[in-house]
Amino acid sequence: MAEPRRRRAATVEKVSRLLDATEELMLSEGYAAVSSRSVAARIDITAPLLHYYFPTIDDLFVAVLRRRAEQMLARTRAALSSPQPLRAWWELVSDPRGTGLIVEFVAAANHRPALRTEVGLVARELRRLQMEALASILGEYGLDPEDFPPALVAAAVQGLAFAVVADRAAGHDTAHEQAAAAMARLVARLEDRRERRPAE
Amino acid sequence: MAEPRRRRAATVEKVSRLLDATEELMLSEGYAAVSSRSVAARIDITAPLLHYYFPTIDDLFVAVLRRRAEQMLARTRAALSSPQPLRAWWELVSDPRGTGLIVEFVAAANHRPALRTEVGLVARELRRLQMEALASILGEYGLDPEDFPPALVAAAVQGLAFAVVADRAAGHDTAHEQAAAAMARLVARLEDRRERRPAE
DNA sequence: GCGAAGTTAGAACGACTGTTAAAAATTAGA
DNA sequence: TCTAATTTTTAACAGTCGTTCTAACTTCGC
Structure with a gap:
């Protein structure tokens, strides 16, 4: 009682x-x-x-994942509804800590069923959020949703971050820096284009 | 003797x-x-x-990596010098087995120094190969090397494959299929564009 | 201060790890 | 067929793992 x-x-x-x-x-x-x-x-x-x-250790992993996931969801929401959505989002996924952890969790989920379902949950929720936001803003960047559907842009941005982080971890290569720099320029150009055509 | x-x-x-x-x-x-x-x-x-x-177990991991790396290098070389380089390359990195193994090796390298240096070696060699080939063919696709330098394209293609594979592993989501389909369309369109402007 | 709840340390379990030593079995070359 | 190199098995080591049990310690509410 x-x-x-x-x-x-x-x-x-x-x-x-x-x-x-x-x-x-x-x-x-x-x-x-x-x-x-x-x-x-x-x-x-x-x-x-x-x-x-x-x-159990699984409980520990899940707790770490949940805490990080909430933070990521909040930050993604904030980025995608900021004045420069694409730039803010790219800066967010460029954080090597965040992306590095994702790689570890994906790998860990491979042989930990409890973690697997949890990772799946987070991934779907995050993707849903991105798709929803992108669907309404991609047009403003002059990107034809026929050629560049939200699913592609979401995967590309996330994946590019993966590649850059993985490259950085693998050794002292300059390719990832060039790639990151080029991506930053591309994002900047898109933001520019968007600004010049306010609400079509 | x-x-x-x-x-x-x-x-x-x-x-x-x-x-x-x-x-x-x-x-x-x-x-x-x-x-x-x-x-x-x-x-x-x-x-x-x-x-x-x-x-040692490290020796085993390194042997697996080396065998796979040689295969990947050969296939990448073949793809990038085929009639439709971009399409062949995309099909190659879309193989879930190959990309799945890369994810595992990158994660494993995290706490296995012997593997780390080996992974770095392979990654650099693969990247060098891609950059060299891309430098000479990106123009044929009508891609301005100022906006889309080889380093960016290489990281994007590889990363997109990561994202699709990771998504597939995480759960039954349809987003990765949409992304893969959209990417296939994009590649097809680029190949088309290239064909219509033979040697500028 | 008392009793109960919350927190901590110590010891130990069975299972698994990478690895080695030694001896037995198999095979190639003379 | 003999001999030496190659391959394989058995047994065992020291270490780590996740986890549980027990008993002790600390703090809260009264």
């Missing part, structure tokens, strides 16, 4: 530090480096304590 | 079956599912025997 006592202040902060440490580990050493002991050690706690907050 | 006796016939075939099994495992369950015992079991041999052929 008595309502459960609320968690202590230290707890909620510890949980967020756990999520931070997990992200950090995934980015620096890959998702396979994530284990109850390795993550716990990063914030000076013991493995069983981690399991007190996250019963 | 006496030259070392040559390997038995069964050996070379066993090695190739080991590489096949490793690829299969990487694609179906992710690179993290690869272990001396799991791979060995797939072709009914024991783990120590695997280590007889590949002293």
Whole structure:
């Protein structure tokens, strides 16, 4: 009957530090480096304590994914409804941390069913958001929806970010910088074109 | 002095079956599912025997990567010098097996230094090949190299394939099919345009 | 201060990992 | 057929993994 006592202040902060440490580990050493002991050690706690907050490692991964997904969804929404949607969106997906994490999650989902369904959920939601926003603004950029449907533009922008990040991770190549620079110019030109033809 | 006796016939075939099994495992369950015992079991041999052929697991990964890389390089060369370079190239990178493996290798390289340098090598070589070929044919498609430099086109094509594959893996979404279809149309239109302006 | 709830540490489990050592089986070349 | 090189198996090592159990410690609400 008595309502459960609320968690202590230290707890909620510890949980967020756990999520931070997990992200950090995934980015620096890959998702396979994530284990109850390795993550716990990063914030000076013991493995069983981690399991007190996250019963299974899958729970931990899902929590990290959910937190990041909410942030990504919010930022994507904001970018796509900003004055320069394309530019803001490109800057967002160009963040190597965000895109790097996505790569890790996609790979991790490959052999973790629990994560797989969750990744799928997030991916669909994100795609839905993008398609909806793009459908109403692509015309303003002078892009024929017949030739460049929202699905293509969405995949291209996201994929280009993948390629640039993967290239950067693979070695010291200058190609990705050229590609990123060229993409930035292309986006700028499109934004320019859009500005000169206000509401058709 | 006496030259070392040559390997038995069964050996070379066993090695190739080991590489096949490793690829299969990487694609179906992710690179993290690869272990001396799991791979060995797939072709009914024991783990120590695997280590007889590949002293360390890194050696195994590198061998798989090298074999695949040679194939990819050859196919890319062929595609880019075919009658319809862009279409052939797009079809090549659209192969989910190839692109799926790349994703796994990029993720695996994250915490396997030996693999990291090898992946970097392959990536650079592949990129060099693409840039060289694209530099001489992009003009034929009516693409201004100022707006669409080879580096951008290369990253976009490769990245688009990533996005489509990742989407497909994440769940049953129709967006990737729309994107792939739109890309195929775009490529077809470009090939068309090119055909109508032979050698400028 | 008391009792209960929330939090933490220690020890241990069974399963799996990469890898090695040693010995046995198989095969090639003389 | 003999011998030496090649291939294969068995057993075992030290380490890590996820997770659970237990008992202790800390804090909250009264």
